[in-house]
Amino acid sequence: MKTMTKKPEILAPAGTLEKLKVAIRYGADAVYIGGNRFGLRSRAGNFSYDEMKEGVDFAKHHHAKVYVAANMVTHEGDEEGAGEFFRTLRDIGINAVIVSDPALIEICAIEAEGLPIHLSTQASATNYETLNFWHQEGLERVVLAREVSMEEIKEIRQNTDVEIEAFIHGAMCISYSGRCTLSNHMSNRDANRGGCSQSCRWKYDLFEIPRPGEQTSVLAGDPVEDFSMSAVDMSMIRHIPDLVENGVDSLKIEGRMKSIHYVSTVSNVYRKAIDTYCRDPENYVFKQEWENELWKVAQRELASGFYYGTPTENEQLFGKRRKIPAYAFIGQVLEYNAETQIATIQQRNNFGVGDVVEFYGPGFTHAYQTIEQLWDETDVPIERAPKAMMIVKMKVNTPVKPFDIMRKKK
Known part of the structure; x- marks a missing residue:
């Protein structure tokens, strides 16, 4: 046991x-x-x-x-x-x-x-x-x-x-953690003094140089495989x-x-x-x-x-990779009125009417819905929230709480 x-x-x-x-x-x-x-x-x-x-x-x-x-x-x-x-x-x-x-x-x-x-x-x-x-x-x-x-x-x-x-x-780290000096040599930024430029994440190629001024990639092919240390x-x-x-x-x-x-x-x-x-x-x-x-x-x-x-x-990041779903952080809940089901949101990325969004919060809570209506902070109807950090209101069918986060799939 x-x-x-x-x-x-x-x-x-x-x-x-x-x-x-x-x-x-x-x-x-x-x-x-x-x-x-x-x-x-x-x-x-x-x-x-x-x-x-x-x-x-x-x-x-x-x-x-x-x-x-x-x-x-x-x-x-x-x-x-x-x-x-x-x-x-x-x-x-x-x-x-x-x-x-x-x-x-x-x-x-x-x-x-x-x-x-x-x-x-x-x-x-x-x-x-x-x-x-x-x-x-x-x-x-x-x-x-x-x-x-x-x-x-x-x-x-x-x-x-x-x-x-x-x-x-x-x-x-692709190198032994704390022992890498790639960044020091490649960009003159000391990885062990706070300046790592993550040289291992760069894309590289391998060339054949038969004579000065000539070079041919030995990795050329279909598909092209970039050399990676990542x-x-x-x-x-x-x-x-x-x-x-x-x-x-x-x-x-x-x-x-x-x-x-x-x-x-x-x-x-x-x-x-x-x-x-x-x-x-x-x-x-x-x-x-x-x-x-x-x-x-x-x-x-x-x-x-x-x-x-x-x-x-x-x-390592070789070959065909899994397609990673991309989600954008688009807003944070400031307030929620349970009677009207209206949430006040601080915008963090562009979103608007018709978008399918997800709310999540502490305790692993999740809720999904389509945005049907939006209002600015003066209650004027709007179609989108394009301005950074603007305050908007929207109806949210499932109760949310302050500091819950809103995101959408890109």
């Missing part, structure tokens, strides 16, 4: 304050964000100290946590100001920092005493001896390398008391029991630069699946609708990464 020991944390990405609030409303127990320094997403919507404070207050109100990623690899001079940075995070109320560089770990431990430190996946922790080493150094959690298998997680859990965090959904994305929605039963404490979703549509959908799905399993492990049944929901925000094919064996060419 299966017994539950501990429900794992769902840890969602939050590239902006708005995404932080969305992630928590849609089921995340914790979010990870970036500050203006020391992180690996220099182009994400990194947080100011004031935004961090507002995010921490919101999270506390919803019994959630906020972690800050400060996981860059420092070169000489990069660590300047780190002590003050970490002290400020501690005083704001950040729950932990995610760090990979030993220099930053030491600075944080000495100059910001009391601020918990988690080891970043960039440090490539793949065995329990490594976890125990960092535990002895005062770290309370280690984010495992994406290359760790499920069998290795089982062994790690049996030999250490440190908290284990593991990725369960999102983009994968990995498919990870999804562990089918394997929740393995993650929980092998003692993973925190289930991490990748994507601080992803959209509100992505953050809300993925958090919502994993919240539903994990709650369903933990409520009754013995009678748990995977629901295909959960995976179908993830496909609505997928950008690439989905696979289970390294958890059940080394990825093959089937986990």
